[in-house]
Amino acid sequence: MGRSDRILSTLNTEADPEIRLHEQLQTAGSQPRAIVLFGPPGSGKGTQAKMLRDLLGIPHISTGDMLRERIASNDALGAELRGLMKSGNLVPDETVNRLVEERLLRPDCKNGVILDGYPRTLAQASILESMLDRFGLTQLVIYLKLDYTKVIRRIAGRRQCPRCGALYNLAVTPPKTSGICDRDGETLVIREDDREDVVRERLDTYERQTRPVLDYFAASGRRFCEVDSAEASAEQVLAKIRGCMVTE
Numbered sequence: 001m002g003r004s005d006r007i008l009s010t011l012n013t014e015a016d017p018e019i020r021l022h023e024q025l026q027t028a029g030s031q032p033r034a035i036v037l038f039g040p041p042g043s044g045k046g047t048q049a050k051m052l053r054d055l056l057g058i059p060h061i062s063t064g065d066m067l068r069e070r071i072a073s074n075d076a077l078g079a080e081l082r083g084l085m086k087s088g089n090l091v092p093d094e095t096v097n098r099l100v101e102e103r104l105l106r107p108d109c110k111n112g113v114i115l116d117g118y119p120r121t122l123a124q125a126s127i128l129e130s131m132l133d134r135f136g137l138t139q140l141v142i143y144l145k146l147d148y149t150k151v152i153r154r155i156a157g158r159r160q161c162p163r164c165g166a167l168y169n170l171a172v173t174p175p176k177t178s179g180i181c182d183r184d185g186e187t188l189v190i191r192e193d194d195r196e197d198v199v200r201e202r203l204d205t206y207e208r209q210t211r212p213v214l215d216y217f218a219a220s221g222r223r224f225c226e227v228d229s230a231e232a233s234a235e236q237v238l239a240k241i242r243g244c245m246v247t248e
């Protein structure tokens with residue numbers, strides 16, 4: 001049974017307090033929500049986003065995944081994006097904003113979305129606010145806090161399935177068979193931008209361009225919640241995120 005199946009299976013009995021929590025998660029706040037997962041590389045945004053998607057039944061929008069899909073098309077824009085990502089730099093705001101806007105316009109977003117890796121600059125944060133107002137979504141920012149020394153250690157153990165995108169961490173969530181994806185049997189790979197020198201560059205980019213967005217969120221008066229992502233397991237981090245959601 002996968003992690004998300006385990007979470008859902010805990011929601012199956014009438015008497016289970018988890019069910020009440022689940023109902024609260026779905027109904028807290030009157031407007032559908034955009035849950036913004038914010039934090040440095042390796043803070044667990046992708047893992048938490050997938051778990052929340054399975055729990056809440058709303059789409060997971062990862063700008064990193066969308067850009068990697070674009071790269072796979074092998075055209076001139078894809079090659080340019082690959083160069084930027086491989087060196088640990090950000091892709092231009094206009095490119096990412098357009099991708100996100102096109103995605104938010106799709107009908108499956110009307111009941112809420114989970115944003116993973118967006119916004120990453122002040123300009124993106126400001127555009128996102130206006131998009132969410134336009135689409136009738138309220139913003140809940142979850143800041144996954146993680147020490148940079150832990151970031152480097154975590155990313156060193158990260159592996160990804162090139163076919164289905166499943167993420168593993170050799171220390172925390174290893175695959176059942178070493179080097180092989182549990183879901184489709186594909187050989188796992190290390191992402192090009194997970195090499196240690198690139199991770200250091202990505203952290204530098206985060207510090208210069210992305211971290212200032214935290215102050216922007218704080219000043220915006222919209223909902224903001226900080227979660228320590230150094231917890232022992234992804235489930236424990238998820239429990240804290242759920243706590244933020246029901247206390248809204």
Ligand code: AMP
Binds near residue numbers: 118
């Ligand atoms: P991620 O998978 O979220 O770690 O993103 C991988 C890479 O994609 C980043 O290091 C950036 O080069 C690029 N990227 C992802 N999201 C954004 C964004 N919101 N703005 C600019 N570049 C992005």
